[in-house]
Amino acid sequence: MSHPLLRAKGLQKRYGAKLALAGVSFEVAPGEVVGFLGANGAGKTTTLRILAGTLVPDAGEVEIDGLDAAREPLAARARLGYLPEHDGLFEGMRVDELLRFHGASRGLRGAGLAARIDELVARLDLRAVLAARVHECSLGYRRRVALAAALVHDPVVALFDEPTHGLDPLQIRAFRALLRQLSPGRAIVFSTHVLQEVEASCSRVVLVDEGRIALDAPLATLQAEAKAAGASLEDLVVERASARARA
Amino acid sequence: MSGAANARAAGRAPGWSGVLLVARREWRAALDGNVAPALLVVSLLASIAPFVHGFFLSGRAELASFFAPLPWVMAAWLPAASMRLWSEDLRARTVETWRALPYSRAQLVLGKWLSGAWLLGLQLLLTTPLVALVALHGDLQAAQVLGGYAAAFLLGAWMLALGAWISSTTADQTTAYVQTALLVAFFLALGEPRAWTILDGFAPQLLPGTFAARHVSPRLAYDQLVGGLVGLDALVLFVGQAALWLWLNARALARGGR
Numbered sequence: 001m002s003h004p005l006l007r008a009k010g011l012q013k014r015y016g017a018k019l020a021l022a023g024v025s026f027e028v029a030p031g032e033v034v035g036f037l038g039a040n041g042a043g044k045t046t047t048l049r050i051l052a053g054t055l056v057p058d059a060g061e062v063e064i065d066g067l068d069a070a071r072e073p074l075a076a077r078a079r080l081g082y083l084p085e086h087d088g089l090f091e092g093m094r095v096d097e098l099l100r101f102h103g104a105s106r107g108l109r110g111a112g113l114a115a116r117i118d119e120l121v122a123r124l125d126l127r128a129v130l131a132a133r134v135h136e137c138s139l140g141y142r143r144r145v146a147l148a149a150a151l152v153h154d155p156v157v158a159l160f161d162e163p164t165h166g167l168d169p170l171q172i173r174a175f176r177a178l179l180r181q182l183s184p185g186r187a188i189v190f191s192t193h194v195l196q197e198v199e200a201s202c203s204r205v206v207l208v209d210e211g212r213i214a215l216d217a218p219l220a221t222l223q224a225e226a227k228a229a230g231a232s233l234e235d236l237v238v239e240r241a242s243a244r245a246r247a
Numbered sequence: 248m249s250g251a252a253n254a255r256a257a258g259r260a261p262g263w264s265g266v267l268l269v270a271r272r273e274w275r276a277a278l279d280g281n282v283a284p285a286l287l288v289v290s291l292l293a294s295i296a297p298f299v300h301g302f303f304l305s306g307r308a309e310l311a312s313f314f315a316p317l318p319w320v321m322a323a324w325l326p327a328a329s330m331r332l333w334s335e336d337l338r339a340r341t342v343e344t345w346r347a348l349p350y351s352r353a354q355l356v357l358g359k360w361l362s363g364a365w366l367l368g369l370q371l372l373l374t375t376p377l378v379a380l381v382a383l384h385g386d387l388q389a390a391q392v393l394g395g396y397a398a399a400f401l402l403g404a405w406m407l408a409l410g411a412w413i414s415s416t417t418a419d420q421t422t423a424y425v426q427t428a429l430l431v432a433f434f435l436a437l438g439e440p441r442a443w444t445i446l447d448g449f450a451p452q453l454l455p456g457t458f459a460a461r462h463v464s465p466r467l468a469y470d471q472l473v474g475g476l477v478g479l480d481a482l483v484l485f486v487g488q489a490a491l492w493l494w495l496n497a498r499a500l501a502r503g504g505r
Contacts, residue, residue: 054346056505076258078349090272092279104268105348106258129417153258 003066004029005187006051006157011060013046013211020046021057022211028157028187033179034190035198035219037237038208044074044191045085047208048161051189052082065156078106081155085162087146091135095126095145098134102145106153113152120148125177139166147175151182158182160190164197176201179229199223209242214241260349265439269350269358271331274365283328283366287477290324298377308385313377314395314473318435318466319369321403326427328366329410330420332359333496337418337503352497356411360493363407364400371399375384390475398472401485405465406431408492415499 013021021089028034038044049055051062053073062069064076066132085230090098096117103113103134104107121127124144129137137145150158164172179201182188189206192198198205207215215237226236260270277283282315298313336342345355381387410427417423436442437459446456461480465488468481 047368049343052347054343074349074351078258078260080258080347082347084340084343084347086340088341090276090341090344091339092276093272099273101268101272102348105261105350107261108258135428155258157275194258 004063005065006189007061008047008051008064009061009063011047011050011062012058013043013050013055014058020211021050021060023060024208024211024213026206026213026216028155028189030156030187032204033183033188033202034058034204034206035202036189036206036208037195037198037226038117038191039193039194043208043211044246045161046211048082048159048189048191050083052080052084052159053077054082054084078153079156079227081150081153081158083146083150083158083160083163085165087134087142087191089134089142089146092133094131094133095137096130098145099148102149103152108153116152117148118152120151123181124148125174140168140171143167144171156186158188158190160187160188162192163190164192164194172197195237199233205237209241258349261498262272265350265354266358266361269328269355270361270365273362277328277362277366280433281353282331286324286327287366287373289371290320291370293323294320294370295374295377302380308381308383310377310381310387310392310395311473313345314399317399318402318469321399321406322428322431322435325363325367325403325406326410326424326431328363329407329427330414330423332363332411333500334418334420334423337415338420342503346500350398352500353397355498355500356493360404360408361412363411364404367400367407370395371403380464388475391473394475394477395473398469401472401482402465402469405489405492408489408496409434412492412496412499415496415503434464436464437467438464438470479490 006028009025011021011024012019024043024047026034036044036047046055050057051064051069053062053069053076056104062076065079066226067076067079070078081217090099090101093101099117099120100113103116108116121130124147126141126144126148129141129145134142147160150160164175167175179188180188183203190201202219204218205215206213222236224232226233229236231239234237294317295313297316298310301307301309301312333342336345350358378387378392406427409430410423413427413430414420414423417426437456439444443456443460446459447454449455462484465484468478468484471478471481
């Protein structure tokens with residue numbers, strides 16, 4: 001693995017009596033697209049929020065592109081693109097204003113910012129809603145606007161929490177294509193509980209269960225093992241996770 | 248952890264210009280809705296009403312009738328301007344968006360407060376025709392005009408800082424408004440002679456009412472500045488307390504990320 005763009009080490013988080021994360025560690029190298037799998041409440045969103053800098057862990061470290069996120073939080077966050085589980089969009093803003101604001105917040109200005117927005121608008125097919133206010137957009141458009149806002153500064157690390165939620169099949173295909181275009185040179189993590197989504201887009205699978213990493217393996221390795229065992233990938237992943245839990 | 252940042256990394260933190268970016272976004276968001284413009288008009292009318300009454304009915308052209316009741320007018324409308332600063336983000340969960348952007352808590356807090364201060368400045372600016380009326384028909388003293396407007400701005404900025412902090416503790420704007428308005432009224436009332444006399448009566452040796460009026464309530468400091476007396480203690484009270492409210496605002500944000 002080359003120099004990782006994203007490194008999580010020993011992340012722990014407790015909400016009252018509930019231990020949400022019990023020492024989550026993993027790294028993501030440039031070019032990797034990691035599918036972050038897990039059931040509801042397994043710790044996916046908590047992990048992504050800590051990586052994005054919106055939640056402070058009780059223990060553990062996060063490194064973004066070589067920067068310690070605790071010591072240099074602003075520089076680390078400037079290198080990140082984060083799509084939260086809910087859109088996190090400012091409702092009253094026009095879509096074009098919102099994208100300009102997100103770009104300017106990451107230091108982009110003038111022609112460079114305009115060109116970047118044009119590129120994302122074309123890629124994500126946002127032209128029709130560019131002058132609309134966020135609250136006037138459909139769920140699919142909102143999700144794509146949120147994606148554009150997360151990517152407007154061309155981040156080296158992208159974190160997507162349930163990115164395909166609310167997208168129709170065509171939009172999901174477009175999202176997969178976008179991931180393929182984005183992946184060279186970047187570290188991408190996206191959470192989902194849909195294994196087919198991971199098979200279609202990811203190079204690696206990380207399964208989190210009850211706040212712990214239950215499985216971390218390249219997708220191709222898992223697919224080969226599943227084929228050799230005559231099982232589906234889903235069966236293999238569930239079996240591995242169960243074995244880990246028993247251990 | 249260590250290591251140099253990747254050379255091809257895009258995106259950088261905006262630095263202190265980020266305060267203006269945040270303020271501009273909040274300013275637009277406030278004016279895009281119907282609430283802030285309507286409040287601005289109503290508060291403007293309420294603030295100039297005593298002056299207009301005195302000018303047309305009694306033939307008095309003096310700014311004292313504008314500045315004297317202004318704290319209570321601001322106590323009613325500025326909590327409405329500050330209530331959305333954070334409560335709206337807490338309700339819509341966009342507070343997480345703010346946290347994910349490369350702004351420090353200080354930049355966010357100052358930017359939001361600044362947007363409110365711009366609204367306050369606009370409101371005060373819209374009252375300046377009164378100054379022209381006094382100049383034409385009365386005895387205009389420049390020091391009192393400057394002192395009065397400075398006092399009004401400082402008091403309003405103090406209220407906005409208090410309101411921003413309260414707003415960061417609740418997702419309900421109505422709750423934020425009521426709590427801020429009550430707190431502002433309490434602080435103003437501490438500076439009223441009747442209140443400090445009553446309080447002094449509880450402990451005549453310690454004179455708690457007098458102490459509160461001088462060092463806790465912004466009311467006497469406001470009156471002092473309106474009267475053209477620029478005292479360091481008045482400035483310290485306004486700036487020191489506003490800084491305290493903004494610090495508490497930042498602390499509330501930090502707690503929300505834990």
